[in-house]
Amino acid sequence: MIDLDALAALRAVATAGTVSSAADALGFTPSAVSQQIKRLERQTGVPLLERVGRGVMLTDHGRYLVDEGERLLADIEHVQAGLRRRAGTVAGTVRLAAFSTAMRGLVGPRARGLREAHPDLTLALTEREPWDTVDLVASGQSDIGIVHTWGDVPIEIPDHVVATTVAHDVADVIVHRDHPLAGRASVTPRDLVDEGWIATPEGSICRQWLGRMYDGTGRRPRIAHVAMEFDSHLALARAGLGIALVPRLGRAALGGDLSAVAVRDPEPTREIIALHRRSMAPSPAIAAVLESLRSV
Numbered sequence: 001m002i003d004l005d006a007l008a009a010l011r012a013v014a015t016a017g018t019v020s021s022a023a024d025a026l027g028f029t030p031s032a033v034s035q036q037i038k039r040l041e042r043q044t045g046v047p048l049l050e051r052v053g054r055g056v057m058l059t060d061h062g063r064y065l066v067d068e069g070e071r072l073l074a075d076i077e078h079v080q081a082g083l084r085r086r087a088g089t090v091a092g093t094v095r096l097a098a099f100s101t102a103m104r105g106l107v108g109p110r111a112r113g114l115r116e117a118h119p120d121l122t123l124a125l126t127e128r129e130p131w132d133t134v135d136l137v138a139s140g141q142s143d144i145g146i147v148h149t150w151g152d153v154p155i156e157i158p159d160h161v162v163a164t165t166v167a168h169d170v171a172d173v174i175v176h177r178d179h180p181l182a183g184r185a186s187v188t189p190r191d192l193v194d195e196g197w198i199a200t201p202e203g204s205i206c207r208q209w210l211g212r213m214y215d216g217t218g219r220r221p222r223i224a225h226v227a228m229e230f231d232s233h234l235a236l237a238r239a240g241l242g243i244a245l246v247p248r249l250g251r252a253a254l255g256g257d258l259s260a261v262a263v264r265d266p267e268p269t270r271e272i273i274a275l276h277r278r279s280m281a282p283s284p285a286i287a288a289v290l291e292s293l294r295s296v
Contacts, residue, residue, distance in 0.1 A: 001043065002044065002072075003043060004072070004073065006037060006040040007040065007065070007073065008026075008073060009022065009026065009033050009040075010040060010049075010065065011069065012026050012139065013033065013049065013058070014058050014063070014139075019033050019034055019037075025141040037049060040065075044061070046061040047061060048061055048065060074160070074277065074279040075279070077280060078279040080283075081281070081283035084282070084283050085282040089120065089284060090120065090121050090284045090285050090288045091118070091121060093123075093124055094121065094122070094124070094144060095126070095143045095144070096123055096124065096143065096144045096146070097125075097127070097132070097146070098125070098126075098128070098133070099127070099128070099130055100230075101230060101251070102249065102250065102272060103125065103250070104250035105249035105250030106166070106250070107125060113292065117288070118288055130205060133145035133147050134155065134156070134161070137276065138158045138160070138161050140277065143277075144275065144290070145275040145276075146272065146274055146293070147275060148205065148270045148273065149270060150205055150206065150209035150269075151212060152212065153205055153208045153212060155205070155273075157275065160278050160279070161275050161277055162275065162276055162281065163273050164273065164275075164290055164294070165272070166274045166290070167272040167293075169247045169269070170247070170267065170269050170270075171245050171268040171269075172245075172260035172263065172268075173192065173244070173262075174244045174245075174254070174258055174259070174260055175237065176237060177256065177257055179259070181259075185261075186264045187261055187262075187264070188265045189214050189216075189217050189265070193219045194222075196224030196242040196243070197210065197242055197243060198232075198233045198242040198244040199225070199233075199245075200228060201228060209245075209268065209270075224242040225241060233246055234251075234254070234258065238255075245263070246260075247268075247270065274290055276290070
């Protein structure tokens with residue numbers, strides 16, 4: 001008989017790439033994950049992992065077991081969710097992954113109300129980038145993921161994952177109060193072609209959108225400074241080191257040193273999306289969390 005917990009551990013290794021990363025995602029020690037996979041190897045009689053340098057990779061047997069086992073794990077998950085629905089209870093632990101501003105501006109403000117409305121429901125929260133969140137939900141390592149997509153910058157979501165729009169967010173150009181643009185009601189990208197930007201790293205969704213925003217100007221944004229967190233963008237703008245495009249969701253107070261200027265043509269708007277596996281759809285706990293997020 002195949003141990004389902006061990007199968008889930010093997011799937012986590014396949015997704016995370018290492019035993020230690022899989023252990024972090026599952027909340028176990030690396031030793032415990034290794035023991036689960038060794039038990040699975042004894043049960044199946046075939047090697048499932050092979051060492052490559054300092055890491056590991058799945059053997060052909062291991063890949064086959066993960067691919068075929070996905071259906072089994074999804075069926076079990078669907079049965080468990082159906083039992084919860086029949087019982088009519090909102091209970092258990094919901095593992096939720098979200099990007100940083102959603103954690104501050106969306107999840108945090110709803111967490112207390114969820115706990116008060118459903119005392120038997122526990123949230124286990126993890127802050128992750130959108131692409132990582134999609135993988136965590138798709139592979140069963142998170143139950144709900146919150147991601148964002150800007151305009152026509154796509155994010156790929158697997159067929160077995162359900163996407164629900166829970167909010168829309170707008171970004172403003174943040175400038176120092178002494179900046180010439182500080183008194184403007186709005187600006188367009190053509191007004192910003194000579195500005196130095198404080199931006200997120202290359203390859204991030206927000207950085208991609210900043211580049212798309214300049215389409216039609218014949219220029220690319222001039223990146224003066226790079227920082228991952230929007231709070232850092234505000235600090236650098238406050239020091240007069242550049243301008244920044246910062247979403248309103250989860251944004252810290254600007255204070256007297258900074259001004260927010262609206263952007264037009266195009267308006268920087270992002271869609272906030274909650275993800276869950278289709279097999280979890282019957283779960284009252286998933287439904288309760290989604291309803292709370294949609295109510296913001």
